[in-house]
Amino acid sequence: MKAKGKNVQEVVESEEEEDDNDGDMSVDFEDEASDGEGASEDEEEEDDDAASDNDSVATPLQHPDDMASDVGSDAESEVDDEEEEKRKAFFAPEEKTDEATANGTKRSFQDFNLSRPILRGLAAVNFSNPTPIQQKAIPVALLGKDIVGSAVTGSGKTAAFVVPILERLLFRPRKVPTSRVAILMPTRELAVQCYNVATKLATYTDVTFCQLVGGFSLREQENILKRRPDVIIATPGRFIDHMRNSASFTVDTLEILVLDEADRMLEDGFADELNEILTTIPKSRQTMLFSATMTDTVDKLIRVGLNRPVRLMVDAKKNTAVTLVQEFVRLRPGREDKRLGYLLHLCKQVYTGRVIVFFRQKREAHRVRIIFGLLGLKATELHGSMSQDQRIKSVESFRDGKADYLLATDLASRGLDIKGVETVINYEAPQSHEIYVHRVGRTARAGRSGRACTIAAEPDRKVVKAAVKAGKTQGAKIVSRVVELAVADEWAAKAEDLSGEIDAVLDEEKLERQLSQAEMQVTKGENLIKHHDEIKSRPKRTWFETEKEKRVQQKISAAELNGPGTKKDKVKLSNKDKKRLDDARMRHEGGFGRKKSKSEREDSGAGKKPVKGKGKGKGKGRK
Known part of the structure; x- marks a missing residue:
């Protein structure tokens, strides 16, 4: 296919031939993904013919690492008999779906026999028909059963557990205020977002909420906890802090526990915090786990204390939205140091608004934000080195359209719902396909279209190949973008001049x-001088971790x-x-x-004067 412009060339689907070009060319990712999958001889001959037409591009060959990864992926997909027996014993039998759900007919929320205040709240946020995960999760959650749920990003998982929780709380005893529900999130932004959604859905009810996240006043949160809110939405660290140090907060009355983005919560980074919480709250509770890349490995789920959970896998694991166009820019070996030039070209000339750019390191995200500002691009950043107020202002600035670009680390990759995001750019491919799914899920949400562009170098082969393979399996549109060398070098030089x-x-x-x-x-x-007596009279806070x-x-x-x-x-x-x-x-x-x-120092040294030299501070002197 001939390029329509001098700087950019798009090649859509593997059936179209790649044109001669001296720039960086994305060798057919679709063909790479089909390697080792039993392609027919005719298909192999077509691939060889297509490659021979491109004198500047070598025939794509299987990389040894990729061959090894193929074996690993097949081994993971095939569940052995022992694991299958574990799953049968651990999970409850599959729930039978009625004809309306099986045929894909859109039901209304009224079919769930929800109370009128809940239906009014759903109508207020323009929720008319339930999504597939909501159709499956709401009836099961209303029965009080444990759930392990998975659905593609942007499919309404938050409402899938908030709606049945609100319905059950409408019939709670009201004589004594009691905290009955805890919803745990891995990041502050996700917790704040869930709090906003839940309070909107509960507008016409008397259910009360509290958010416990870092960066906000402990004293204010303690005052809210004294009123025993019905639902507590928190990050694990702050939840444990109040659990240990707030006299007004007790977890003995919790009846429902929800882990959103549960696969992240089950990773080693949250293991100790999660164990601390699970061993403290009552065991006789309903537990619900939700994520876009939910694991169903029994050994990981056992420690959560689930009781015969119902497995609700609406979409195949690691799927992206069907309306998402996935685009890849391939960097040739030795061109990794020009990566910034490719990003500047994409943001200056291709994607000019409503773009989230993901980085692995917050230092790189901050540096690129400065470069964007010097080049006249309206950008804001989001990463862990910012205060909570700065993070909130940054997200709101991008949400309101005051900034065209949000430069973020994986802090923003999970669950963050910002309407109108048109493009997601991966400055570097993430370390795993699971993180890739969460990143690109910030666009093409709730049935809308979107585009994801990944700048991929040689070390990113495995993740790119996994993304293309999964995309082809679900019929997604895969695009290769070609950027001329001169264009990338020109923008890289401009960035260098700004050093x-x-x-x-x-x-x-x-x-x-x-x-x-x-x-x-x-x-x-x-403050220590002014409020010395008050501060000293407070009980000493204990910490979960040093x-x-x-x-x-x-x-x-x-x-x-x-x-x-x-x-x-x-x-x-x-x-x-x-x-x-x-x-x-x-x-x-x-x-x-x-x-x-x-x-x-003189008192501690018992009158001995320190002697100058190497032994200063250690009581040693020169002989």
């Missing part, structure tokens, strides 16, 4: 952070999302750096580790 201005901005931001921290310390000192343990868990979570760290992560700290970190940790935990005054 001086970028460094100046970073230095200015560093200075502002230092001033802000100094002001915070001054304010903290003033700072060291928390950092270890953060590294585990980062490795799960972004892969193993680089060599820089393994560099040993100097003694000076170790001492500085230890002092900071001690100051944070117990107010220790501060620098001693001269009189204190």
